[in-house]
Amino acid sequence: MAQDTGVRPETESRTTRILPAALRVTAGLLWLSNVGWKTPPDFGRSADGCSGLCSLVEEGSEVAVLPPWGWLLENVVSPNLAVFGYVTLAVEFLLAVLLLSGTLTRGAALLGLGQSIAIGLSVANADGEWYWSYLLMAVLHFAVFAMAAGRFYGVDALLRRRGNLPRRLEALT
């Protein structure tokens, strides 16, 4: 049986509660500030050329980190840019919503990790890009996952307080 040592557990310190929440909100702001330039319906492809998401895909197919990834961008994503664009818009919108509100945060962090890796594999080698940006993006989401950051000042805290969450859903919080 644990003895009362008079020392407060780390999770009761205000700083250790605020920092994971701040990290989570920062990740949310990252997606919030970048979701806007995925603009339907053409996602940057027009008769005049390619910009926005279109140019990211075109560039990615030329300088992808892994050759099979470049092949995928050129032969699967680029011909179906509209579908891919709507999926990207939906995923990044969802990431912003879930991370800002702290809802199902561990699930959102894994999704954000995947999206960061996908973007990094596409453009980390492009001119003017700093490949560490994408590694740091991935690490940011890994940290949010590791800290279960939605349990601090997030909707996950409210959901867990209520109890009787299904186990699979609880694992995502």
Add this chain to the structure above:
Amino acid sequence: MSKQVRFRVAAIVAAYALVVIVANARNGLLPSTFTREWVLFGGGAFPGDFGRNIFAGSIGLGVVLLLLAAAVAVTAGRPAARFVGALAVAFGVLLVALYSSSGNILAAKPAGAAVFAAVGLFLLASSLVKESRR
């Protein structure tokens, strides 16, 4: 849900709404085209680009956000929060679904839409926990 939490969240949403109103003040009350002349966020990647992306919208969108802030202050943690929260999430999803390069209702971009949905989720979750008098 304590009064303190309710008012803090409402204050954050109201502050966001006020920045949206001021930043987009030169684009009229109810525009459908996106703001080109910004009040707060001039050139440069940061804070210019960051601000233009995060606080995109219009005076009208800011006013609706202020109403949402008031709804948070009044309903969070109460049964009514379920209805208001669902409405906010639906409005956010509607805004992002209507988003296009040619414009949107209230000149909303996905960032503003995401704020509606995020606050809506908070309201929905708050309706699940018992109210505290603190």
